[in-house]
Amino acid sequence: MDMEDLFNRSIEHKAQFWKEQAGEIRWTKFPEQILTDGENGYPQWFADGELNICHLCIDQHIEDGFGDQPAVIYDSPVTGKKSTYTFSQAKEEISKLAGGLISLGLKKGDTAVIYMPMIPQTLFAMLACARIGVIHNVVFGGFAPHELVVRIDDCKPRALITATAGIEIARRIPYLPLVEKAIELAQDKVEHIIVYNRHLTENRHELFEGITDYEDLVQRSEPADCVPVESTHPLYLLYTSGTTGKPKGITRDTGGYATALKFSMKYIYGVAPGETYWAASDFGWAVGHSFSVYGPLINRNTTVIFEGKPVMTPDAGTFWRIISEYKVSVMFTAPTAIRAIKKEDPDGELVKKYDLSHFRKQFLAGERCDVSTLDWFEKHIGVPAIDHWWQTESGWPMLGLMTFDEQYKIKRASAGKPIPGYDIKIFDENGYELDAHHEGYLVIKLPLPPGALLGIWNDHERFFNSYLSQYKGYYFSGDGAIRDEDGYVFITGRVDDVINVAGHRLSTSEMEEIVSSHPDVAECAVVGIDDELKGQIPFATVVVKNGSAISEEALEADIVKMVREKIGAVACLKNVMTVKRLPKTRSGKILRKLIRTLLDGKDFQVPSTIDDEKIIEEIQEKIQLYRSK
């Protein structure tokens, strides 16, 4: 069966199609209700099914006789450590940690925040929660305390699982002072702080009072069995940037997600059980959830946990070393990682050191991939680089290629065709479908397939307003796109205030809130400008208050510090330019797109609604001055 047949069946006979796919995973109660209207009319999959996803990831493989297969490989060039856990060893640790969580009083339906680096204990913590129906929320380790506070206040965790430190190349990032600060600032008390001591150079005094030691907890606890949960039980919350300062708690179900991931591993990634599959993403992002943990483990693949960077740990050959050492057959990363490698190793000299004969396919997502990066990859690595598109909200790819069928055809710069289940259309402003080669809004006809978001945690109104209110009966993706005559889709970028910095999704509105809070700032606009390495980086254009004597340099230094402290270094806001005034429409709206175009030095059309055209020249002059600093 080819991609087109699968796609057509998934749209025309959706219930039957997904019932068959659900049959590919094990349920404690197979669903009779396949597709129903959930709360508030939003479609729900497999409502009366029951299962446990930790069982699918771990226990079922042991029951099937694969207990000795490596489940998890940990490779940490930043600490010089490597280790492997078989499915049986992983079960031992996960089930005891789950028992430990029960002994602390956690139960199905509670929430737990996991704020940890790229170590196996993070994966164990996620699966221990899933084992007993505790809803986890993994917070990217690069986020500052304020981001942790927002999440704690929204999902009210009973436990926070963390580690003593992360490592950024050679820099140790102590987590506990960050956690301590977050706990101090959070509205509600978190009952249990569980800390994995990495025994790096920590001193006992760093561990504050009242914490539970992760290893003690595991050692003293009895293993817990998997608790079957309803298919629609939230497996996790994953906060992502939206168009306001407050991140959205994307809520994921259990049964639909497991079904979609099993489908993805087979049809999209074309990877067979038993092979090694590596998604080089942090656990804190959607890719880390779906394709470092749940997808490969459900499919009985060995997954790789890499604690390092694509470059400098120790060099730009580190990805190829891992692929060769662990016989990785399929890999997934963000284009920015390949760009970083290409910059360091333009002639692919480091690639030649490694045997990549097991490597079949490279998947890329998270941001647009430029053609020169694809060219470099294919020339030096010699395997297909396959772009595909998805979002935290979908949890699995929406555009891509079904590479299980070796006839798949890549079109450069396209993220592929709609994946089965995703009835993708490109609409104009008024909701009319556009013909090929016309740019518009990428929308998806409801119902979304299994695995896509259940909603936004505790905020149905925001869920409705963010995704369902723009075009009745359609999901609004927030991305612009063009389709060609063969059905391939080209993503043109976000149509809202979300930007992607080195594959990290961030909100410019959130940054604007921080910049505006500076006492000398009257108003500001933060936009994402093009960056050769990171794809996009934020740039702040600021109007200072009348009478303020602050210099541009001092203001820039203050703002850079404030953003680092509130969001984290990953925000990468390093440029702040002062202007006399911001370009606005006659009704007073800031023309952010115009500012972005001017900063990128691209051709532009003067917006018909602009209040005063002269401001364009003013800003262009200022940009020249700023750039020549």
Ligand code: COA
């Ligand atoms: N904890 C603490 N700090 C972190 C961090 C973490 N987990 N992750 C990043 N940071 C810090 C970095 O140290 C850096 O700090 P600095 O400004 O003081 O130097 C800052 O945040 C920016 O980090 P990053 O954007 O990662 O830039 P980089 O120059 O360190 O690395 C890349 C550039 C391209 C190599 C890196 O961004 C990368 O590997 N990106 C891929 C992202 C990815 O996999 N995304 C998932 C989607 S598939």
Ligand code: AMP
């Ligand atoms: P995230 O939710 O962090 O996965 O970010 C999702 C956003 O990243 C999308 O809405 C897109 O704007 C962007 N994105 C993801 N994959 C691609 C891709 N293959 N090409 C272009 N943009 C992408």
